[in-house]
Amino acid sequence: MPYRPKKMERQVVGGILRRFRNWLPRHGAGPPQDNLGEVVKEPERAQEHCLPNFAGGQHFFEYLLVVSLKKKPSVDDYEPTITYQFPKRENLLRGQQEEEERLLGAIPLFCFPDGNEWAPLTEYPRETFSFVLTNVDGSRKIGYCRRLLILDEVEKRHQISMAVIYPFMQGLREAAFPAPGKTVTLKSFIPDSGTEFISLTRPLDSHLEHVDFSSLLRCLSFEQILQIFASAVLERRIIFLAEGLSTLSQCIHAAAALLYPFSWAHTYIPVVPESLLATVCCPTPFMVGVQMRFRQEVMESPMEEVLLVNLCEGTFLMSVGDEKDILPPKLQEDILESLGQGIKGSQTSEQINEHVSGPFVQFFVKTVGHYASYIKREANGQSHFQERAFYKALTSKANRRFVKKFVKTQLFSLFIQEAEKSKNPPAGYFQQKILEYEERKKQKKPKEKTLK
Numbered sequence: 522m523p524y525r526p527k528k529m530e531r532q533v534v535g536g537i538l539r540r541f542r543n544w545l546p547r548h549g550a551g552p553p554q555d556n557l558g559e560v561v562k563e564p565e566r567a568q569e570h571c572l573p574n575f576a577g578g579q580h581f582f583e584y585l586l587v588v589s590l591k592k593k594p595s596v597d598d599y600e601p602t603i604t605y606q607f608p609k610r611e612n613l614l615r616g617q618q619e620e621e622e623r624l625l626g627a628i629p630l631f632c633f634p635d636g637n638e639w640a641p642l643t644e645y646p647r648e649t650f651s652f653v654l655t656n657v658d659g660s661r662k663i664g665y666c667r668r669l670l671i672l673d674e675v676e677k678r679h680q681i682s683m684a685v686i687y688p689f690m691q692g693l694r695e696a697a698f699p700a701p702g703k704t705v706t707l708k709s710f711i712p713d714s715g716t717e718f719i720s721l722t723r724p725l726d727s728h729l730e731h732v733d734f735s736s737l738l739r740c741l742s743f744e745q746i747l748q749i750f751a752s753a754v755l756e757r758r759i760i761f762l763a764e765g766l767s768t769l770s771q772c773i774h775a776a777a778a779l780l781y782p783f784s785w786a787h788t789y790i791p792v793v794p795e796s797l798l799a800t801v802c803c804p805t806p807f808m809v810g811v812q813m814r815f816r817q818e819v820m821e822s823p824m825e826e827v828l829l830v831n832l833c834e835g836t837f838l839m840s841v842g843d844e845k846d847i848l849p850p851k852l853q854e855d856i857l858e859s860l861g862q863g864i865k866g867s868q869t870s871e872q873i874n875e876h877v878s879g880p881f882v883q884f885f886v887k888t889v890g891h892y893a894s895y896i897k898r899e900a901n902g903q904s905h906f907q908e909r910a911f912y913k914a915l916t917s918k919a920n921r922r923f924v925k926k927f928v929k930t931q932l933f934s935l936f937i938q939e940a941e942k943s944k945n946p947p948a949g950y951f952q953q954k955i956l957e958y959e960e961r962k963k964q965k966k967p968k969e970k971t972l973k
Contacts (some may be wrong), residue, residue: 579698583662584608585690586625588632601629607690624662627654632666634766634794635812645670650766651774653789661789663731668766685710699723728950732778733870734877736771740832743860748837750779750881751847752828756787756806756930762813763832766792769810772832777808779881782951783932801827849919852887856880882954888915888924889933890955896941904941 587605592598603625610621631652647669654662689709696705704722723730737746740763752759753776761776763769770791777785788807793800800809801822811819813833820829820838829839845853859880864873895911898904908928915921927933 581693581696581698584625585686586628588629590633601633603629607687608694624654628664630794630796631664631792632668634792635814648765648767650770650792652770652792655789666766701727728781729778729871729874729878732775732874732878733771734775734778734874735870736768736832737775738864738873738877740768740772741830741835743857745830745835745837746776746779746860747848747853747856748840748844749776749828749830751844752841753777753780753785753808754927754930754932755847756932757841758801758803758806758824758827759808760801760819760827760829761810761832762816762819762830762838763810764813766812768832769812773808773810775877778878780932781878781882782885782949783936786931786935798822847923848884849888849917849923851917851919852884855887856884859883882951883958885951886954886958888920889927890958892937892940896937906937906941 585605585607586603588601589604590599591602591604593600606625610617613621631654634652645668647667649665649667651666652664654664656662689707692707692709696707699705699722701723704720706718706720709717709719741749749759759776761769761773763772773789773791777789785808787805788800788803788809790797790800790807790809792810792812795815798811798815798818799822800807801811801819801824804825824839826841827839828837828841828844830836831838848856860877862876864876868876891914892906892911895907895914896904897907912921912924912928915924
């Protein structure tokens with residue numbers, strides 16, 4: 522892939538960001554789409570690399586970085602190197618400086634996860650993908666990358682572009698981080714165009730902010746997506762194989778998003794760097810993406826009970842064998858029926874996301890939506906979840922058998938722990954869907970009595 526001395530330079534432009542990709546630009550004149558993309562645009566999460574907890578505050582992003590392949594001195598080889606950084610932090614305490622060095626030291630590896638076989642290129646299609654860096658406290662930083670070649674002839678233009686980008690990024694970083702549904706307006710100066718204004722609106726519902734199901738739908742059937750979901754629900758080991766970094770990161774984020782309102786808390790690496798391929802041998806749950814060029818190495822690794830998904834061919838290369846039997850049959854039928862109602866070509870990405878995500882949210886509404894009724898709060902402020910009574914409350918034996926297993930997962934445990942700590946009644950998108958479901962059940966009962 523990659524580097525042409527003197528003539529070309531492949532670079533990654535990216536940043537450690539908070540909720541930006543799927544925000545809706547609301548008019549104004551805005552910079553050319555390509556320029557905005559080179560700054561901070563596109564997909565979602567790669568390797569799970571542990572870092573100290575470096576507080577970032579409520580900013581749109583923490584860093585904008587350019588990572589380039591640079592020739593090593595006296596060696597015919599290249600290495601990823603940070604060649605531009607914004608902002609430059611000064612007057613840091615020693616501990617903070619060490620933490621920043623660890624963070625910035627990890628990023629180049631994930632911007633160029635495809636090993637060290639870099640060769641001269643005359644062209645390279647622009648590609649966007651992302652990775653994840655995990656703090657010691659379990660919180661995650663998302664890196665958004667855009668890879669491209671830069672020619673000598675346009676290098677001056679590129680420098681001008683960076684000069685224009687600097688005040689824009691400074692304004693973006695200093696802007697107040699808006700609440701869901703609110704808008705922030707930024708001013709940008711473009712040479713020969715004058716001052717322009719860009720408005721960014723944060724989605725009211727944030728659970729699909731970083732998700733695009735299109736790649737997953739192109740690569741796999743509904744039945745296969747359902748089996749991946751079933752494996753993830755029981756926290757198994759899942760490996761995705763694909764040629765493109767964009768496909769890997771988009772598909773793995775989409776698969777993880779299907780678990781809403783639960784969050785995957787185990788190893789999560791949308792694009793595994795070559796030096797970390799041993800991750801696929803871990804005995805603990807993981808969800809990782811590996812480039813197709815490493816397929817043979819992965820296949821020859823000692824792995825047990827893994828679902829190996831070939832996104833290029835839409836097949837499972839390895840599986841446990843019981844994936845079709847994990848979820849209750851009736852609820853599987855409900856999901857497939859809803860998904861099969863069709864996606865129209867005229868639908869927006871947000872509408873497609875809702876169409877795909879909705880049936881899986883309903884699955885959790887029907888199986889665990891009654892959880893709040895089984896959190897008993899004591900007079901001393903302590904809360905206790907009544908697990909046995911919770912799953913026994915389900916009338917369907919198939920649903921009860923599934924939930925009895927699901928309550929033992931970390932997915933469910935972390936969700937319940939948060940619910941137990943909350944002093945206020947549940948709120949948000951999931952609770953809204955629970956209330957809508959309960960209302961439909963109430964309206965259905967009088968009709969059933971009338972029929973009798």
